[in-house]
Amino acid sequence: MTPLNSFLKLTPSYRDYVWGGEKLRPGHYPTAEAWVVWEDDLVESGSLAGKTLGEVAAQFGETFLGAKAMSRTGTRFPLLIKLLDCAQWLSLQVHPNDKQAVELEGANQFGKTEAWHILDSEPDAKLVAGVKPNTAPYVLAELIRNGTVTDHVQYANIKQGDTIFMPAGTLHALGPGLLVYEVQQTSDWTYRVYDWGRPATEKRPLHVEKSIQVTQADFTAPVTPMPETGDGTRHTLVQCDYFTLELLSAQTNAIELDTNGETFHAITVIEGRAVLQTEAVSVELDRFQTAVVPAEMRRYQFQPLTNCRALKSSV
Numbered sequence: 001m002t003p004l005n006s007f008l009k010l011t012p013s014y015r016d017y018v019w020g021g022e023k024l025r026p027g028h029y030p031t032a033e034a035w036v037v038w039e040d041d042l043v044e045s046g047s048l049a050g051k052t053l054g055e056v057a058a059q060f061g062e063t064f065l066g067a068k069a070m071s072r073t074g075t076r077f078p079l080l081i082k083l084l085d086c087a088q089w090l091s092l093q094v095h096p097n098d099k100q101a102v103e104l105e106g107a108n109q110f111g112k113t114e115a116w117h118i119l120d121s122e123p124d125a126k127l128v129a130g131v132k133p134n135t136a137p138y139v140l141a142e143l144i145r146n147g148t149v150t151d152h153v154q155y156a157n158i159k160q161g162d163t164i165f166m167p168a169g170t171l172h173a174l175g176p177g178l179l180v181y182e183v184q185q186t187s188d189w190t191y192r193v194y195d196w197g198r199p200a201t202e203k204r205p206l207h208v209e210k211s212i213q214v215t216q217a218d219f220t221a222p223v224t225p226m227p228e229t230g231d232g233t234r235h236t237l238v239q240c241d242y243f244t245l246e247l248l249s250a251q252t253n254a255i256e257l258d259t260n261g262e263t264f265h266a267i268t269v270i271e272g273r274a275v276l277q278t279e280a281v282s283v284e285l286d287r288f289q290t291a292v293v294p295a296e297m298r299r300y301q302f303q304p305l306t307n308c309r310a311l312k313s314s315v
Contacts, residue, residue: 003047004064004294007276007283010041010053012083012290018198021087023120023179024288030087036290037081037266037313039186045283053077053292066263066295069315072242073110077186078315079243081266083119083288084180090173091204092128092150092194096214097168101189104210111168114184115238115245117311118162119270122177129164130154130220131171137217144193144212154220161226163237163245169216181270183313185242234312246312250274250304258299263314265293272308277301285310 013035014025020032035041039054048056057077062070069078084090095112102109116127131140132152143149153171156164158178166172171193174180191207191214200206227235232253238245248255248267259265267276268290275284276291278300283291293300302310 004060004296006046006281007297008046008048008053008056008292008294009044009283009285010037010290010292011044012036013038013041018204019086019088019090021085023085024083032085034083034288035080036083036268036288037079037292039077060294063296064264064294066259066261066315068263072315073186079266079313080184080186080188081268081290081313082182082184084174084178084182086174086176086178086180088176089196091192091196092153092171092173093190093192094171094211094215095168095187095191096189096210100168100214101187104213105189109189110185110187112185112187112189113168113240113242114166114182115240115243116164116166116174117181117237117245117247118158118160118178119181120179121158121160121162124157125159125177126155126157126175127164127178128153128171128173128175129156129166129223131215131217133218133220135217140215140217141212144208144215147194149194156223158223163224164221165224165238165240166221167219167240169214170219170221171215172221181268181311183243183245229309242315244314248302248310248312249308250302251307252304254304255302256299257293257302257312259293259295259297259314261295261298264295266313267291267293267302267310268313269308269310272304272306274305274308274310275303277303
C-alpha cells in the first residue's frame with residue numbers, strides 16, 4: 001500500500017479572534033475559527049502522520065492534488081477551509097482577485113474567492129453580502145473613507161442551510177449568531193473596511209485605500225436556500241473556477257464517490273458521524289472532523305454511522 005492509498009485525517013488549527021465564541025472549542029473563549037483544511041494542518045495518522053498538508057502536496061504533487069489543482073497553484077495546496085463561530089460582527093471586509101493580489105501584494109500571491117454554507121443560525125441572524133444597487137464607485141469610495149459605508153451595504157437575513165457564493169471584490173461581513181463553513185482559495189488577503197467601532201490596532205488595521213481599489217461597487221451576492229435532501233443524496237451548492245462545494249446527506253445508504261484521478265476531495269462532517277472507506281482502508285469522522293482524499297485513490301464510499309451531512313470541497 002502506497003502512502004496515498006489512505007485517507008488523510010487532519011488536525012485543525014484554531015484562531016482566537018475577538019469576535020469568536022466557544023462552539024468550536026468549548027471552554028476556550030474566544031475561538032473564532034477552526035482551520036480544518038490548511039497547508040500547515042498536520043496529518044493525524046498513517047504513514048504520513050506528522051507531515052503537514054503542504055508537505056504532502058509538495059512531495060506527491062499530481063498524484064495527491066490532481067491535474068486540475070496543479071494547473072492552478074502548482075504543488076501548493078489550493079484551498080483553505082474554515083469553520084467560523086461568529087459571536088459578534090466580523091469586520092466589514094473585501095478580498096482581491098488574483099490579478100489584484102499580485103499587483104497589491106507581490107508575485108506568487110493569490111486572490112480570495114470564497115463561499116459560505118450556514119451550519120447554524122440564531123433567529124434574526126444576518127450578514128452583509130455586497131453593496132446596495134446603483135451605488136456609484138466614487139460614492140462608495142467616499143463612504144469607505146468617511147466610515148459610513150454600513151448605511152449602504154446589502155444586508156441579508158440568513159438561516160441554517162443557506163449558501164452564499166462570494167466572488168473576490170464583494171464587500172461582506174458575517175453577523176453574530178452564525179456558525180459557518182467557509183471554503184476559499186489558498187489565500188488570506190483581507191482588506192478591512194470597517195470594524196463596527198472597534199479601534200484599529202496593529203493586529204487589526206483598516207485597509208481603506210486597498211479596499212477601494214478592489215471592491216465591486218454594484219454587486220450583491222445571492223443567498224441560495226438549502227436544497228431538498230434525502231438518504232444517500234448529493235447536491236452541488238457552488239461551482240466556480242476555483243472550487244466545487246457539494247452537500248452529502250445520508251441516513252443509512254452509502255454514497256459512492258470518485259476522484260476520477262483528477263482532484264483531491266476534502267470531506268468535513270457537519271452533522272452526525274460517518275466513515276470514508278474502500279475495500280482496504282477506512283477512516284471515521286465525527287462532527288467537524290475532516291479528511292482529505294488523494295486524487296489517486298479514485299473510488300470510495302461515504303457511509304453514515306448516524307443521520308449525517310457532510311460538505312465535500314474539490315477543485
